[in-house]
Amino acid sequence: DTAVSQTPKYLVTQMGNDKSIKCEQNLGHDTMYWYKQDSKKFLKIMFSYNNKELIINETVPNRFSPKSPDKAHLNLHINSLELGDSAVYFCASSQHGLAGGNPPPGANVLTFGAGSRLTVL
Amino acid sequence: KNEVEQSPQNLTAQEGEFITINCSYSVGISALHWLQQHPGGGIVSLFMLSSGKKKHGRLIATINIQEKHSSLHITASHPRDSAVYICAVRSKYGGSQGNLIFGKGTKLSVKP
Numbered sequence: 001d002t003a004v005s006q007t008p009k010y011l012v013t014q015m016g017n018d019k020s021i022k023c024e025q026n027l028g029h030d031t032m033y034w035y036k037q038d039s040k041k042f043l044k045i046m047f048s049y050n051n052k053e054l055i056i057n058e059t060v061p062n063r064f065s066p067k068s069p070d071k072a073h074l075n076l077h078i079n080s081l082e083l084g085d086s087a088v089y090f091c092a093s094s095q096h097g098l099a100g101g102n103p104p105p106g107a108n109v110l111t112f113g114a115g116s117r118l119t120v121l
Numbered sequence: 122k123n124e125v126e127q128s129p130q131n132l133t134a135q136e137g138e139f140i141t142i143n144c145s146y147s148v149g150i151s152a153l154h155w156l157q158q159h160p161g162g163g164i165v166s167l168f169m170l171s172s173g174k175k176k177h178g179r180l181i182a183t184i185n186i187q188e189k190h191s192s193l194h195i196t197a198s199h200p201r202d203s204a205v206y207i208c209a210v211r212s213k214y215g216g217s218q219g220n221l222i223f224g225k226g227t228k229l230s231v232k233p
Contacts, residue, residue, distance in 0.1 A: 041158075043207065043223040090164060110154065112164035 003027050006091050006113035013081060014121055021076045021116045023091030029111070032074035034066060035090040037115070043090070049074050081120045088115045124148050127208050127224035134231050140195040142227045144208030147189065154221065155182050155193050156207040164207075167193070198231045205229070 004025045013019055025032060033048040046060050049068045063079045078085060091113040125146045134140050144153070155167040168175050168182040170191075175182050179198075184191040195202055208224040 040225070041205065042225055043209070045221055088162060092164075109169050110156075110166045112156075112166070115162045115164070117162075 004091055004093055004111050004113040006089075006116045008116060009114065010117050010119075012119045012121065015081055015083060017081050018077070018079045019081060019118070020078070021089055021091075021118070023074050023076070023113055025072055025091075025093040025111070027093060027095075027111060029093035029095050030071065031094050032068070033092045033094075033110070034074065034076050035092060036060075037088040037090060039087070046076075046089075078118075081118075083120050086118055086120045088117045090115045123225065124222050125208055125210055125224040127206075127227050129227060130225070131228045132230070134198050134229070136199060136231055136233050138198050138231075140198050140202075140229065140231075142193045142206050142208075142229070144191045144193070144224055145189060146191075146208075146210045146222075148210065148222065149213040150186075150189075150210040151213045152211040153184055153191050154209040154211070155191075156209060158205040158207060158226065160204065167206075195229075200231045200233050203230050 007022050011019060023032065031048055031050040034046040035043050036046055037043045046064065047054060047066050049066060051071060065077045067075045067077055074091060076089060092110045094110050125144065128143045132140065152169055152171045154169050157165045157167050167180060170182055170184050172184060172186060179196045181194040182191065191208060193206055205226040205228050207226045209221040211221055
């Protein structure tokens, strides 16, 4: 029973298209994240959601929009795809957010999805 | 220069060897994470620590907040430990508060 699941695992599409990547977690965690791993394998946070509220928003293009219908889901929508969007996108969740506070031990341990490899042609 | 630096970038070891991967950072942090990325791409969180030392099986993570340095040790290494190990810090200050800042990873290959 997968804790954090992403779909699709692979996505090949043309420039200019609009696509979505879905993420679901069954851990009861409060916070979910999207990370981008570029061709050099460098991970960078894109944004996170805590109880349907955006709490971190890195300077990503506004073509990327996170959508969270409920606490267990954080979907990533990408409009007008560009070649540079090709990457692996990882969804993750944690029991509490990473911004401030003094959470109990283990509360901020991240659980990652398996990743979604997006290729834009 | 990246705010989180890992060394070495690549490491090849023989099965059974003791392995150390280092992480240095330049920002104030509230916690540091060690992650493992398998050859298939999946990422697993190994440790989160803000002081001292943690141990899980053959893995040991230490952190020295004053020196802004952390190490990940693997005892009695095994080929199944082959992976990329990533250090990430949780920034304490400013606009990036709460963000994780990642190192570029250390690729470990353990030969039988």
